[in-house]
Amino acid sequence: MSTRLDGKVALVTGSSSGIGAATARALSRKGATVVLNSSSSAPAGQALAAELGDATYVMADISDETQARELVEASARRNGRLDILVNNAGVTVKIPHREIDEVTGAVWAKILGVNLLGTWNVTAAAIPYLRAAARDQQGGSVVVNVSSLAGIRPTGSSIPYGVSKAAVNHMTLMLANVLGPEIRVNAVAPGLVDTPWTAGWDDERSLVHSRAPLKSSAQPEDVAEVIVGLVHSYQVTGEVVMVDGGLHLR
Numbered sequence: 001m002s003t004r005l006d007g008k009v010a011l012v013t014g015s016s017s018g019i020g021a022a023t024a025r026a027l028s029r030k031g032a033t034v035v036l037n038s039s040s041s042a043p044a045g046q047a048l049a050a051e052l053g054d055a056t057y058v059m060a061d062i063s064d065e066t067q068a069r070e071l072v073e074a075s076a077r078r079n080g081r082l083d084i085l086v087n088n089a090g091v092t093v094k095i096p097h098r099e100i101d102e103v104t105g106a107v108w109a110k111i112l113g114v115n116l117l118g119t120w121n122v123t124a125a126a127i128p129y130l131r132a133a134a135r136d137q138q139g140g141s142v143v144v145n146v147s148s149l150a151g152i153r154p155t156g157s158s159i160p161y162g163v164s165k166a167a168v169n170h171m172t173l174m175l176a177n178v179l180g181p182e183i184r185v186n187a188v189a190p191g192l193v194d195t196p197w198t199a200g201w202d203d204e205r206s207l208v209h210s211r212a213p214l215k216s217s218a219q220p221e222d223v224a225e226v227i228v229g230l231v232h233s234y235q236v237t238g239e240v241v242m243v244d245g246g247l248h249l250r
């Protein structure tokens with residue numbers, strides 16, 4: 001089995017930094033043509049596109065249904081097809097779980113709007129293109145959602161964030177159940193990853209380093225490696241793979 005992705009087109013949402021940027025680089029190294037995206041950080045996205053060569057950057061807020069559809073259509077139109085979708089874009093608001101009063105409707109709307117509805121918006125728009133691309137390739141097309149350990153264990157940056165990722169996990173299973181055999185749908189659930197998102201999270205990082213069996217937090221490249229592995233795992237669909245150094249065991 002070849003693990004090369006030459007001729008395939010991959011859209012990675014939220015790929016101007018962190019896990020999304022590492023995933024875009026990893027897919028590009030394998031030969032895929034990558035479409036990069038973010039909702040505001042255009043210079044970073046454009047710089048990465050230039051670094052990767054045949055990549056393009058499209059600014060779009062995935063929580064907006066119209067922008068999400070235009071993002072998918074632009075990706076497929078510019079490259080003639082869409083084989084791989086990595087739903088990585090996400091947001092959070094850091095709120096201690098006991099501080100119930102801080103969890104306003106605006107917080108729920110922001111987090112669910114991007115993490116859950118945004119993931120749905122992009123996936124729903126991509127399905128016809130992914131189906132079409134699946135016809136002529138081994139293993140079909142693939143969606144990989146970037147979830148979180150917070151969607152599996154009652155942990156993470158806030159209750160709305162954990163709930164949004166739990167919903168993404170369930171959506172992964174439900175879509176996998178109906179989109180085969182053309183499209184596989186899987187998710188990765190990272191624990192703590194060293195990205196700009198967690199730059200000031202020193203207490204959480206110390207805790208993970210002392211508690212997790214592997215005594216370390218992940219690098220964005222560690223998560224990207226698992227995402228690329230799922231792209232190649234032709235018999236795997238409906239799986240949520242934890243990438244947390246074993247933290248969930250403690």
Ligand SMILES: NC(=O)c1ccc[n+]([C@@H]2O[C@H](COP(=O)([O-])OP(=O)(O)OC[C@H]3O[C@@H](n4cnc5c(N)ncnc54)[C@H](OP(=O)(O)O)[C@@H]3O)[C@@H](O)[C@H]2O)c1
Nearest residue numbers: 014016018019038039040041061062089090192193195197
């Ligand atoms: N870091 C961790 O410890 C960790 C752990 C578990 C799961 N995760 C998940 O991993 C994913 C990536 O996180 P990261 O740590 O790599 O964060 P990051 O470095 O802050 O990157 C987040 C990316 O998402 C983009 N984005 C945010 N809102 C968007 C929107 N509405 N539409 C399109 N793009 C949007 C950001 O660009 P703009 O701001 O310009 O839009 C940026 O490119 C998230 O889904 C997060 O929940 C992270």
